[in-house]
Structures are given as C-alpha cells and as structure tokens.
Amino acid sequence: MKITRLFLIVLLLLAGHAEAATISGQVMDAISRKPMEGIEISLKWYGGDHRIRDATDSQGRFQFQLAQMLPAEALQRRSLNLLFSQQGYIAESILLERLPDAAFNLNHERIELTPVEGSSPSDPGSYTTLYVLPYQVPQGSNLSDPQEMQTLITEYLTSGVDMYLQEIAVPAPIENFGLQSLGMDTEVKISNTARVIDFGYQLKDALAIVGGRAGTRLTDEQQEQMEFSSRYVIVPGIEGQTGRVMRWDDALPTGLISSRMIADRLNRLWGRNTVRAIALAAYNRAMTADAETKLVLLKKAEEFLKAELRDAGTDEPLVAELDELLQQVKEARKP
Amino acid sequence: MSDAQDSISDISVVAETTEKLSQFLDSIGIELSVFGLQFTALIIALAAFIILLPVAWKKTQTARYAAIVGLAPLLLVIVFIATSWLGQWLNPLPDYISGRVVAEDLHDMSIGLLGFRDRPFAAGPDYVDSITGRFALNYQLRLGDYPRQFVLKKPGCGDLEFPISYSGLKSEQRFKLEFICRASP
Numbered sequence: 446m447k448i449t450r451l452f453l454i455v456l457l458l459l460a461g462h463a464e465a466a467t468i469s470g471q472v473m474d475a476i477s478r479k480p481m482e483g484i485e486i487s488l489k490w491y492g493g494d495h496r497i498r499d500a501t502d503s504q505g506r507f508q509f510q511l512a513q514m515l516p517a518e519a520l521q522r523r524s525l526n527l528l529f530s531q532q533g534y535i536a537e538s539i540l541l542e543r544l545p546d547a548a549f550n551l552n553h554e555r556i557e558l559t560p561v562e563g564s565s566p567s568d569p570g571s572y573t574t575l576y577v578l579p580y581q582v583p584q585g586s587n588l589s590d591p592q593e594m595q596t597l598i599t600e601y602l603t604s605g606v607d608m609y610l611q612e613i614a615v616p617a618p619i620e621n622f623g624l625q626s627l628g629m630d631t632e633v634k635i636s637n638t639a640r641v642i643d644f645g646y647q648l649k650d651a652l653a654i655v656g657g658r659a660g661t662r663l664t665d666e667q668q669e670q671m672e673f674s675s676r677y678v679i680v681p682g683i684e685g686q687t688g689r690v691m692r693w694d695d696a697l698p699t700g701l702i703s704s705r706m707i708a709d710r711l712n713r714l715w716g717r718n719t720v721r722a723i724a725l726a727a728y729n730r731a732m733t734a735d736a737e738t739k740l741v742l743l744k745k746a747e748e749f750l751k752a753e754l755r756d757a758g759t760d761e762p763l764v765a766e767l768d769e770l771l772q773q774v775k776e777a778r779k780p
Numbered sequence: 781m782s783d784a785q786d787s788i789s790d791i792s793v794v795a796e797t798t799e800k801l802s803q804f805l806d807s808i809g810i811e812l813s814v815f816g817l818q819f820t821a822l823i824i825a826l827a828a829f830i831i832l833l834p835v836a837w838k839k840t841q842t843a844r845y846a847a848i849v850g851l852a853p854l855l856l857v858i859v860f861i862a863t864s865w866l867g868q869w870l871n872p873l874p875d876y877i878s879g880r881v882v883a884e885d886l887h888d889m890s891i892g893l894l895g896f897r898d899r900p901f902a903a904g905p906d907y908v909d910s911i912t913g914r915f916a917l918n919y920q921l922r923l924g925d926y927p928r929q930f931v932l933k934k935p936g937c938g939d940l941e942f943p944i945s946y947s948g949l950k951s952e953q954r955f956k957l958e959f960i961c962r963a964s965p
Binding site for chain 2: 489492523526528536537540542553
C-alpha cells in the first residue's frame with residue numbers, strides 16, 4: 446500500500462515537472478535582423494494542434510506555458526512541433542522532444558525567418574544584403590550590429606583590393622535594380638543562390654558577386670560563431686563568354702564553423718576571383734568607353750590578368766582561360 | 781499426391797483464400813487490417829486442420845502418421861500467428877520513432893510512416909525540424925503491423941521512401957535519412 450502511494454506521488458511529481466515547461470525565445474527577420482512582432486506559432490502533436498496568433502511582442506519575444514495551452518493528452522507525447530509562420534516568410538518548424546519524465550525544452554533561443562523570394566520584407570528600408578564576410582572578425586566585435594559589420598568589411602576590402610563595397614538595400618524583385626545606378630566597380634551581395642546565379646549571368650558590368658547567408662549565435666561557451674550556407678562567387682564573363690560560377694557549399698562543413706575558418710577560406714577565394722573579376726570588368730567597360738579611357742582600362746585588365754597568371758600555378762584550365770583572356774585584351778589594345 | 785504435397789497445398793489454399801477475401805473486401809471498399817488478414821488466415825487454417833485431422837485419422841495406421849505429419853505446416857501457421865500476437869501483446873513495440881533528415885533544404889518537409897501494403901500509419905507531429913532536420917513521431921500501434929517505411933514529402937519534390945528495420949524500430953534506434961530532391965512527376 447505504502448509502495449503504491451509512493452509510486453503515485455512520484456508519478457504526480459513527474460507529471461507536474463513535464464507540465465511546468467515554459468517555452469520562450471525570440472523571432473527575428475533573418476535578413477534585417479530585426480525582431481518580428483505578431484508571429485503566429487502553431488503547436489502540433491500527434492492527434493491535434495493549437496494555434497497562437499500574435500504570439501510575439503514588439504521585441505519578437507514569445508513565452509508560454511505548455512500546460513496552459515495543451516490538453517493533457519498532448520503533454521504526454523514525447524514530441525511536439527512548433528511552427529513559426531508569417532505571411533511573406535518561409536515558415537520554420539522546430540521539434541520539441543523530451544525524454545520520458547522530462548520537460549519539453551526549446552533549444553533554439555532565437556528563431557530566424559527568411560523572407561520568401563520576391564516578396565517584400567516587412568521593413569524594406571532595413572533589408573540589407575551584407576551577408577558574406579570575407580573578414581576575420583576581431584574578438585569583441587558586435588556581429589549583430591550591421592553598421593559595425595559594414596565598417597569592418599569595408600575597411601578590409603578597401604585595404605585589400607582595389608575596390609569598394611556598396612551595400613544594396615531590398616533586392617526584391619531582383620530584375621528591378623540595375624548596377625549602373627550603383628557605380629562601376631560594385632560588389633553585389635544578395636542572399637539567394639539560384640537567383641544570384643541567374644542574375645550573375647545577365648551582368649556585364651559587375652565586378653563580382655559574392656553571396657551567401659550567414660547568421661551568428663553564441664555557443665554554450667559564450668563564444669560567437671557564424672553559421673553559413675550557400676556560399677558562392679560569380680564572376681561575370683566578357684561578351685560572348687559564360688560567367689564563371691564558383692560555389693563552395695561543400696568545401697566548408699555545414700552548420701557552425703568558426704569565423705577564422707570562414708575568413709581563411711573566403712580570403713583565398715575572394716582574392717583570386719576578385720583580381721580576375723577586376724580584369725574582366727575593366728575589359729567589358731573598355732569595350733564601350735572612349736578611346737582614352739579604353740586604353741587605361743585595357744592596361745589595367747592586362748596587369749590584373751598577368752598577376753593572376755603568375756598565381757594560377759598548375760591549375761591548367763585556369764591558366765588556359767586566363768591566357769585566352771589576355772590575348773583578347775592584347776588584341777583589343779592594338780590600334 | 782503425397783501427404784507432404786497435400787500439406788503444402790493446404791497452406792496455399794489458406795493463403796489464396798485469405799488473399800481472395802482481402803481482394804473482395806478491397807473491391808467493396810473495406811480494407812482488411814493486418815490483424816484482420818492474420819485472423820482470417822488463422823480461422824481458415826484452423827478450419828482446414830479440424831476438417832483434415834479426422835480424415836487423416838481414418839486412414840490405415842501406416843498412412844495415418846504420414847498424413848498427420850503432413851498437417852504440421854498448417855499447425856505451424858496457427859502457432860506462428862498465435863505466438864506473434866502473444867509476443868506483441870506481452871512485449872509491444874515502442875510507439876515512438878525518431879531520427880534526423882539530411883537535406884539541402886529542410887523547409888516544408890514532412891514525414892510519415894507506412895505499414896503493410898504501404899498503408900499510412902497515423903503518426904505525428906509530421907514536420908521535420910527545418911533547422912536541425914530532426915524528427916520524432918508518435919504513432920498508433922496496430923496489432924500485427926508495424927511501420928515498415930518512412931515517407932518524406934516536400935513540395936516540388938517527389939516523395940522518398942526509406943525502409944525501417946524491425947530491429948531498429950524495436951531498439952528505438954535514431955534513423956538517419958538522406959533526402960535528395962527529385963522533381964515530382
């Protein structure tokens with residue numbers, strides 16, 4: 446009898462523990478990194494669901510007690526789904542799994558929603574596209590502050606190569622923005638692989654396109670790490686040639702990697718492709734420039750191509766391609 | 781015809797009769813569950829055994845033992861079905877299956893379970909975690925049946941099925957599924 450009573454008490458305690466679960470976190474726009482208010486969160490389990498409208502406040506924060514939301518039958522399940530959705534954004538589905546006799550726990554403190562392609566973000570003015578960071582981020586940098594990041598990246602790029610960085614706001618719809626309005630030696634950064642590749646082939650006057658999507662988070666050891674996906678560099682080709690697309694999604698481990706690793710990898714790719722891209726852009730512009738500018742631009746293209754050739758080493762396809770380009774530039778320089 | 785051939789023929793009759801009954805029920809919109817199929821097979825096998833045993837018994841002594849031994853496969857069918865039910869009743873499978881999907885894009889991906897004859901199991905929650913790829917499904921146990929395949933669905937991609945090993949299911953193994961998007965037909 447005593448054993449039965451004790452067993453019942455333990456059961457009640459465990460049930461109470463499971464039901465005491467509080468689920469909280471913050472929802473952010475993956476692009477603008479601003480909190481998202483009024484997000485809908487759906488709780489789904491085997492046999493039912495529960496929808497919470499306007500679940501996030503002005504800071505994008507949400508918090509609720511599962512016991513107040515769900516029937517006892519749902520709380521007994523070992524898994525639940527949280528579905529975060531808002532019109533114009535790709536919904537994120539988060540799994541909550543618990544061990545028997547344990548409480549549900551949300552491991553993602555911050556949920557980021559990405560706008561659907563072609564849709565207008567909720568705050569167009571803040572929809573920046575600086576998401577590839579060819580930079581070793583100094584310790585203590587505030588990665589979540591776009592202004593600080595822009596300063597860091599610009600400093601790096603201006604000191605490293607003959608170019609400058611220009612931030613572009615709101616790429617949607619992509620067909621509607623022209624590079625002419627942004628200047629000549631412009632680097633474009635946008636955040637969708639397929640569209641970047643399509644777009645890259647259409648460009649003739651872009652210096653290079655570097656794309657990707659990145660986020661930052663704090664590890665359990667409170668160290669800041671960056672998360673990357675879809676990394677690519679597109680170098681537009683000269684007239685009659687196809688652009689060169691280089692993706693290295695597989696070259697880096699997916700998931701979380703250190704900023705140092707990203708920096709090293711990107712620096713190598715960036716340096717190599719930028720030099721070649723500058724040559725191509727100079728050549729393309731030379732073809733439509735007046736005679737004096739044309740000569741200056743072709744000379745610049747030739748210098749860059751020669752420099753690239755010196756570094757191409759034993760990469761035979763690249764050497765052959767650069768040779769061909771160099772011959773083309775030399776031909777164009779002939780009076 | 782020898783007794784051994786007779787007994788094999790008896791089992792074929794059990795299987796064929798069960799299959800025909802199942803097809804007939806299917807044609808009128810009634811889907812026989814695995815338990816229903818096993819139950820039907822058990823009844824037919826029992827009936828055959830009860831009918832054939834006295835027939836064998838009436839044979840001459842020499843032929844009798846061979847005829848009775850020939851009924852052993854029918855008895856095996858009965859014992860197999862009965863012990864499988866008993867085993868599931870005494871030691872049921874977990875009603876929980878989990879794992880991780882590896883895919884280029886995990887958004888809008890849902891997962892389900894298929895049992896005997898690709899019949900879907902009621903299971904949930906059916907969304908795959910769009911950040912980690914993890915999934916964890918509770919499902920309703922059915923006597924005689926168990927989840928045999930995962931089916932992964934993603935809009936714009938063809939459904940992909942992955943077999944589930946019985947031992948993995950029983951030991952609550954965490955399954956790893958690699959999803960490659962192929963354009964849906």
